[in-house]
Amino acid sequence: TRTSRPQRILKAVQRKATVGDPQSVITAIDHFCRHREWAMNVGDEKGSILDSVVNEVSPVTVLELGTYCGYSTVRIARLLPPGACVITLEFNPDYAAIARQVIKWSGLEDKVQLVEGASGDCIPWMKEHFGVQAFDLVFLDHWKERYLPDTKLLEECGLIQKGTVLLADNVICPGTPDYLEYVRNSPRYNSHYYRSHLEYTKAEDGLEKSVFLGY
Numbered sequence: 425t426r427t428s429r430p431q432r433i434l435k436a437v438q439r440k441a442t443v444g445d446p447q448s449v450i451t452a453i454d455h456f457c458r459h460r461e462w463a464m465n466v467g468d469e470k471g472s473i474l475d476s477v478v479n480e481v482s483p484v485t486v487l488e489l490g491t492y493c494g495y496s497t498v499r500i501a502r503l504l505p506p507g508a509c510v511i512t513l514e515f516n517p518d519y520a521a522i523a524r525q526v527i528k529w530s531g532l533e534d535k536v537q538l539v540e541g542a543s544g545d546c547i548p549w550m551k552e553h554f555g556v557q558a559f560d561l562v563f564l565d566h567w568k569e570r571y572l573p574d575t576k577l578l579e580e581c582g583l584i585q586k587g588t589v590l591l592a593d594n595v596i597c598p599g600t601p602d603y604l605e606y607v608r609n610s611p612r613y614n615s616h617y618y619r620s621h622l623e624y625t626k627a628e629d630g631l632e633k634s635v636f637l638g639y
């Protein structure tokens with residue numbers, strides 16, 4: 425096909441959503457992915473759980489791993505108070521370009537820092553480059569086999585401290601077995617599974633929330 429799926433998602437936003445209205449951007453993407461083409465956004469059902477965790481944590485600094493088209497970036501950023509921000513990592517330049525436009529359309533660019541690069545390369549620079557002490561909330565939604573190594577890297581870099589909340593998408597489908605085993609068995613995390621469904625389908629999926637208890 426001439427255009428990519430992310431390009432078609434951006435077009436749906438530009439056709440259906442109102443500039444500066446994040447909820448209309450979310451609604452436009454959900455409608456497109458439910459009625460036109462499925463895409464791997466966290467979606468409206470799991471997205472509501474994401475919203476409730478963001479509201480509960482009321483984070484000042486958020487890290488998102490895997491921007492894709494920016495759907496969950498917009499969901500998170502729209503709930504942040506002035507001064508708070510989400511740093512989102514995306515290593516595919518085409519996806520990053522689409523996400524920038526989706527984020528701009530929603531009017532939330534002041535609350536978002538989209539970093540083009542691989543998590544393994546960017547995480548070690550977070551403190552020095554972005555002045556981050558520690559993240560209040562981390563949303564994991566990138567390659568599923570990278571959840572565990574990147575969590576360990578965040579720990580090693582001192583970016584996860586007592587009270588930091590990790591929220592992981594897709595712990596059932598496609599699944600992140602090694603990550604789940606780690607956060608559920610580690611004495612340093614308190615984990616809870618939010619049962620839900622794979623975006624836009626009836627298949628089971630869910631989010632795992634893990635609170636770091638400190639060393």
Ligand SMILES: O=C(NC/C=C/[C@H]1O[C@@H](n2cnc3c(NCCO)ncnc32)[C@H](O)[C@@H]1O)c1cc(-c2ccc(F)cc2)cc(O)c1O
Nearest residue numbers: 464490492513514515516541542543565566567570597598
């Ligand atoms: O695979 C899924 N997500 C992956 C996301 C990847 C995005 O994140 C970016 N990315 C990946 N690794 C890194 C990285 N670091 C790691 C590499 O260095 N650093 C930076 N960015 C990274 C990619 O460029 C993409 O933009 C998924 C699948 C299903 C699914 C379920 C059922 C099905 F039948 C089919 C599919 C449902 C979901 O919700 C899903 O999230």
Ligand SMILES: [Mg+2]
Nearest residue numbers: 466565593594
């Ligand atoms: Mg996902």
